[in-house]
Amino acid sequence: MAQTAGASVTFENVTVRLDGVTILDNVNVSAPPGKRSAIVGPNGAGKTTFLLALLGQVPHSGTIRIAVEGGRPVRIGYVPQRLAFDRGLPVTALEFMLMGRQRLPLWLGRRHAHVERARGWLAAVEADHLERRRIGALSGGETQRMLLALALQEEPDLLILDEPAAGVDLNGEHVFCELLEKLRRDRGFTQLMVSHDLATVTRHSDWVICLNRQVVAEGTPRQALTRATLTAIYGPHMGLADIHELFHHKDCDGSCRT
């Protein structure tokens, strides 16, 4: 498993308009290389659009720069919010890992080298026991781990996660984030994650971008997640929660939430 110094991400004057509606408005922001950055904001703030613009899947104006040392092409791994797929499709977890890597068609067999590598990635996310299971029969948490393995298989400089723990219970979310942190320490990739859960963000990120169509604040969790910022993006009721309690509970067992 190759080490990377991680990619840096910079948005300069990025605007996304879809069907006449401005989803992102003149966004200027950066994510430091090799760090865990989180994007927070209310529903409709443009968080997923931010990621899709980064992936080149929505048209935008302005400049998005993703760079790694040495100027080689950047490898990106992507974990979507949930995998919208046909659950009746008879694809096993191992085949799911192979379909993007192996050229020999699966109907002619599996190449040993690819299989061993795929098994290694499934083991890295503690999902090696799932390799023979049909992906339609996996639970939400198992599917997310398999998607993480698929993204890591790209040996990414930048790992993009769109609410990867949505639909997973609190303990599952905590386990997922701990696993992700261990892998990031080993591999060194830059992590960019959208999350709704401020407790997860305070515990599992180094850099926070508060988004509500525009960038409201960015910085370390303590710098960015102030009462004023949260009130600005979530509304006045958010001010009732003392955000500093989240930092006091930073060592909680994962059950802390706003």
Next chain:
Amino acid sequence: MPDLTLLYNLAGHLLPFDCMQAAFMRQALVGLLLLAPMAGAMGTQVVNFRMAFFSDAISHSAFAGVAIGLLLSISPQWTMPVFGMLVGVGIMAARRHSALSSDTIIGVFFSAVVAFGLAVVSRDRGVARDLQRFLYGDILTITDAEILGLIALAAAMAAFQFWGYNRMLYIGLNAELAKAHRVAVAAYQYLFAALLSLVVIFSVWAVGVFLVTALLIVPAAAARNFARSAGSMFWWATLVSVSSAVVGLLISAQPWARTATGATMALVAAAWFVLSAVVARGRGERPS
């Protein structure tokens, strides 16, 4: 034109039945042995992409393909596949660049090509009678030229399924994820649309407009129920498709049956599907 007699004789030896003594039956068998595996393999992808309506639209573009041939005084053997391919690629382009739902876009193309075809051929009642061939299909009148066309298409299809099967599976599961992980989604989708259009048009000659979907969808649906992996799904679809075609051809030629070949093939495939649903139910799975 190359002599295909050897191929036809080989087909006759494969199935040493009385009905296979006739030359047209041997030609039909060769045609089906070329077409059925293609329909089976493409069918699994049509089902994965939920594009059954797409293949319907292409098959109905056969009318317009004939009409254009009439207008330009060109044989429909040329205008049908070319026009079908243009419609297929056009639908794919519109799907990729429009905010309208896929069904709506296909519906618009479907209506336009059928209306155009019917408007032109309705001016000539003689041609309207010939259209029956396209409605019901007639594999028993397949020509050497059509067999050669099928051989060329089968070679292109084999290359596509070898090179692209795994990536097509990826795109069928989730195109956004595949694109994020550097799969050339657009190229695969356009190539798939073009090849599928050609398979559909050849299938129209074999089984008719009404039953093209049966040839593509039913073996693929049965394969989903039988298969326990993506690799085996391909082989199950091929097995169901080829066996349905061969058994359908043989049954339709029996004196006690005397049924339309295309319809008989579709009925055999439907029987396979029922069996597959029972097998899936027996394994405790919810059948497709």
